[in-house]
Amino acid sequence: MVTEATNVLGTKLETCCTSPMTGYYRDGKCNTGGGDLGAHTVCAKVTEEFLKYTKRMGNDLSTPVPDFKFPGLKPGDCWCLCASRWKCATCGFVGDSCLNFGIRFFERVEGTRC
Numbered sequence: 001m002v003t004e005a006t007n008v009l010g011t012k013l014e015t016c017c018t019s020p021m022t023g024y025y026r027d028g029k030c031n032t033g034g035g036d037l038g039a040h041t042v043c044a045k046v047t048e049e050f051l052k053y054t055k056r057m058g059n060d061l062s063t064p065v066p067d068f069k070f071p072g073l074k075p076g077d078c079w080c081l082c083a084s085r086w087k088c089a090t091c092g093f094v095g096d097s098c099l100n101f102g103i104r105f106f107e108r109v110e111g112t113r114c
Helices: 048-056 083-091
Strands: 040-046 078-082
Touching: 040 048, 040 083, 048 083, 078 083
Parallel strands: none
Antiparallel strands: 040 078
């Protein structure tokens, strides 16, 4: 029996974004499973600052990769992020601890849709 994914509130997992198509399974939802080692479970509307940050950290999300049908993200796009990258970006990861630099990498997404 397949169970339907739920969000942290225990309710139905809503669509994050379909343009560009996001999600580990490219179904528009921040669903996860055994193969998703990055836990792509956080729906966020990315900013220019976040795109620069994640590129510096080795994950360039702004450059298109046609072989993977990835259009590249631009500020204002929504994307299912790895939970650990989201945490580090929101609090400023240094070594094994997080510091709050007061940098706002993400805009609040009303509800769950962009």
